Amino acid sequence: MRIGVIAIQGDISEHVDALARALEERGSSADIVTIKHKGIVPGCDALVLPGGESTTLGRLLIREGIADEIRQMHLAGKPILGTCAGLILLAREGDEQVKKTNQHLLGIMDTKVNRNAFGRQRESFETGIDLPFLDLPYNAVFIRAPGIVECGKDVTILTQLDGMVVAAEQGNVLALAFHPELTLDTRVHQYFLDKFI
Amino acid sequence: MELEKLRHGTELIKRGFAKMQKGGVIMDVTTPDQARIAEEAGAVAVMALQAVPADIRKAGGVARMADPQIIADIIDTVTIPVMAKARIGHFVEAEILQALGVDMVDESEVLTPADNKYHIDKTDFTVPFVCGARNLGEALRRINEGAAMIRTKGEAGTGDVSEAVKHMKQILGEVRALKGMSREEMTRIAREIEAPVELVLETAQMQRLPVVNFAAGGVATPADAALMMRLGADGVFVGSGIFKAEIPEKMAVAIVEAVNNYDNPGVLADISKGIGAGMKGISVDTIPQDQVLQTRGW
Numbered sequence: 001m002r003i004g005v006i007a008i009q010g011d012i013s014e015h016v017d018a019l020a021r022a023l024e025e026r027g028s029s030a031d032i033v034t035i036k037h038k039g040i041v042p043g044c045d046a047l048v049l050p051g052g053e054s055t056t057l058g059r060l061l062i063r064e065g066i067a068d069e070i071r072q073m074h075l076a077g078k079p080i081l082g083t084c085a086g087l088i089l090l091a092r093e094g095d096e097q098v099k100k101t102n103q104h105l106l107g108i109m110d111t112k113v114n115r116n117a118f119g120r121q122r123e124s125f126e127t128g129i130d131l132p133f134l135d136l137p138y139n140a141v142f143i144r145a146p147g148i149v150e151c152g153k154d155v156t157i158l159t160q161l162d163g164m165v166v167a168a169e170q171g172n173v174l175a176l177a178f179h180p181e182l183t184l185d186t187r188v189h190q191y192f193l194d195k196f197i
Numbered sequence: 198m199e200l201e202k203l204r205h206g207t208e209l210i211k212r213g214f215a216k217m218q219k220g221g222v223i224m225d226v227t228t229p230d231q232a233r234i235a236e237e238a239g240a241v242a243v244m245a246l247q248a249v250p251a252d253i254r255k256a257g258g259v260a261r262m263a264d265p266q267i268i269a270d271i272i273d274t275v276t277i278p279v280m281a282k283a284r285i286g287h288f289v290e291a292e293i294l295q296a297l298g299v300d301m302v303d304e305s306e307v308l309t310p311a312d313n314k315y316h317i318d319k320t321d322f323t324v325p326f327v328c329g330a331r332n333l334g335e336a337l338r339r340i341n342e343g344a345a346m347i348r349t350k351g352e353a354g355t356g357d358v359s360e361a362v363k364h365m366k367q368i369l370g371e372v373r374a375l376k377g378m379s380r381e382e383m384t385r386i387a388r389e390i391e392a393p394v395e396l397v398l399e400t401a402q403m404q405r406l407p408v409v410n411f412a413a414g415g416v417a418t419p420a421d422a423a424l425m426m427r428l429g430a431d432g433v434f435v436g437s438g439i440f441k442a443e444i445p446e447k448m449a450v451a452i453v454e455a456v457n458n459y460d461n462p463g464v465l466a467d468i469s470k471g472i473g474a475g476m477k478g479i480s481v482d483t484i485p486q487d488q489v490l491q492t493r494g495w
Contacts, residue, residue, distance in 0.1 A: 008457060009220040009241060011213075036457060051217050053241040053277055060239060060457055084217070097276045101236060115276055121300035122323045124210045125203035143213050144278065144300070182213050 001197060004044035006070075007034035008060045010052020010085060014181040019048070022189035028197050041069035046079040046196050049086030051143070051179050054115065057085050058104040067106060074108045079172040079195040087175040088113050088146050095149070109170045110152025117147030117164050117177070129159050129178075131167060133191050140178035142166070147177055206323030208345075214278075214301065214325050215346035215409040218242060218432055222422065222453050223411070225249050225436040227267070229274035235439070238449035242278040242300070244434070245271040250307050250354030251437035251476065254488065260308045262290040268297050280327070285494055286312025288321070295324040301346070303327050304339075306493035307353045307436075314495060319343030329413065331364045331491060333371035334390030337400065340408055341393050347406055349430075350491040351414015354437050356478025358415040358424065360491060365412055365428045375401035414491070417442075417475045419455030419468050426459035443473030 005015050012034055019032050035041060047070065049057075061067040074080060082090045088098070090109045097115040098105070118124070121144055128137035147164030151157060158167035166177035172195055180188035204210075221241025226232045232243045247263040248256065262283055272279045278300035283290035290311070291302050304317050306329050316339065319326040325345035330336035336347045349368070351361030371390075375383060375397065383401055387394040399407050412425035413434035422433045435452055442448035451472045458464040 007220070011216040011219060013219075014216060052219075053217065053221060055236060055277055056221060056239045056241050056453070060453075063454070064457070101276050103276075120298045121214050121278065121325065122295060122298065123205065124214065125205050126207055126209060127203045141209055141213055143210060143217060179213060182209060182216070 001030040002044050003030050003032050003046045003048065004035045004041055005032060005048045005050060006057075006061070006066065007036050008052075008064065008066075009056050010050040011179070011181060012050050015048050015050045015083075018181040018186060018189050021184070022186040022193055025186055026190065026193065026197075028193070030197065035066065036064070038065040038069055041066060041073055044073070044078070046192075047073060047081070049080065049082040049089055050181070051084035051086065054085035054088040054146075055101050055103055058089055061089070062104050067104065070106055071108065074173065077172060079192065080108065080174070081192045082173070082175045083179055083181065084143065084145060084177060087148070087177055088115060090173060090175050091148070109168070109173055109175060110155055111148045111168065111175070112150035113146050114149050114164070115146055116144050117149075118142055118145045118162070120144060127161075129161065129166070131159055131188070134187055138180075138185065138187060139183055140166075140180075141182045142178050145177045148175070211325035211345035212408055215327070218346070218411075219409055220456065221432045222456050223280065223432070223434045224439050224449060225434075226271060226440070229270050231440055231445070232271045232275045232279075234446055235449055236275045236277050238446070239453040240277060240449065241432070242280055243271065243275060244280045244282065244303060244436075245299075246282060249437040249440055251356070251441050252354075253307060254354040254490075262287070262294065262308070265293060265297055268294070268299065272298055282308055283317070284308040285310035286315050286317060288317045291317055291322065291324075291326075295322055299324060301325050301327055304344075305329065306350055306490050310493050316342050316494070327411070329491070329494060330368065332367050332390070333400070334392045335494065336368055336406055336410075337390070337392035337396040340406070341396060344408065346409045346411065348411040348413040348434055350494075351412070351416070352481050352484070353414045353490050355415050355481055355484070356417035356438060356441070356476040357481045358417065358421040360481055361412050361414045361416060361425060362428065364414075365425060365430060368406070368410070369429050372400055372405060376404060415481075417478060419451045419465060419472075422452045423455045423459035423465055426456055432456065437476055441476035447472040448475065
């Protein structure tokens with residue numbers, strides 16, 4: 001089993017550490033590989049798109065030739081987790097902010113996103129949220145976080161906050177506006193691992 | 198969900214913001230047009246300034262926070278985070294920057310210090326701070342004051358990378374030296390470098406600074422940026438290096454690509470071709486002692 005973490009920019013080591021902790025807790029093992037260049041995605045069984053700056057990530061995914069590989073992986077039905085910038089990249093369409101920077105989106109989920117739905121850094125926050133697959137609330141960290149403003153019929157809404165969808169699922173693809181990799185609570189990563197391990 | 202329960206400006210949120218910048222290039226800009234070029238090139242953030250460090254150095258006099266109008270215009274232009282500089286100890290400039298909606302404040306030695314004993318108490322703020330450091334003691338004192346990110350000071354506005362190299366090696370070397378030390382030894386080190394012992398212990402245990410650590414001060418070419426990444430920087434600030442270059446658009450793209458390919462000399466060779474001349478620069482050795490910026494800060 002091989003899990004790829006897109007490592008162009010952002011909080012990559014935090015995702016790698018969170019995956020390693022989650023695997024250890026469940027007594028499973030898997031290779032975790034970081035991906036900066038093309039040619040590695042096709043050999044992965046699951047993929048993580050970390051947090052970072054979506055504008056930068058989108059541009060470099062195209063320049064490095066990784067974007068098409070991720071789309072192929074999705075067509076093959078393999079699980080993908082996107083957090084924050086990852087949620088934006090997975091979307092079909094962005095708001096005006098996204099459009100004015102000619103940002104490249106992967107169009108894997110039938111969603112429309114608002115890039116900085118909750119404002120600038122001073123408005124960033126952490127708060128307890130309920131997720132349908134967890135018994136107890138989850139402390140979610142939102143940093144210049146995006147939100148999903150429109151969902152197609154194949155998209156399952158998992159949680160909303162202030163009228164915005166902040167966690168959603170479409171088939172094997174999980175998109176989160178917050179950062180489960182920044183806390184020690186591995187329950188969200190466990191839910192993702194349940195999809196393929 | 199009730200919005201009252203949202204917790205803003207926590208340590209996790211501030212340090213988390215810095216983590217999202219990792220592996221990225223943060224570029225100094227002085228106009229909305231420059232900010233657009235930086236964003237288009239793939240910068241993860243821009244630093245909004247009245248003048249780039251090379252020009253601040255040339256102009257002399259007192260360097261202060263940029264005109265809020267310039268900062269506001271840049272905020273309106275780009276979608277990536279906007280940072281701005283406040284003078285060391287000038288907490289009112291920092292409050293103004295926070296009120297403007299700046300995403301991170303750089304309490305910077307490039308500006309003329311407003312307080313020659315104390316830095317800003319950064320724990321009072323919702324907005325995160327980045328501060329310069331030349332060694333581990335300086336870095337940990339800034340973190341203790343609430344800095345969410347550290348950058349090497351280097352020697353800003355020179356285009357001479359040697360001081361950034363020196364500071365990065367110094368900090369990482371001091372972190373490595375803590376490995377295997379007893380608590381007693383680390384307590385003595387903490388006294389010597391004038392840093393809180395808890396942070397020395399945390400650094401020793403993590404074997405890295407407890408916050409994100411960027412390189413800054415003299416980075417002028419794709420090779421310079423790749424060098425700093427090879428030495429262990431989490432990312433790179435480029436000040437005068439972009440908009441004092443012959444062709445800023447090409448230099449900006451090349452430096453972003455160099456940071457993503459820092460460990461591949463063949464790709465770096467391609468990236469560095471045909472991008473025009475880098476900034477002219479000045480050798481650090483030739484700068485009179487009273488014009489050295491890195492010694493500002495305590």
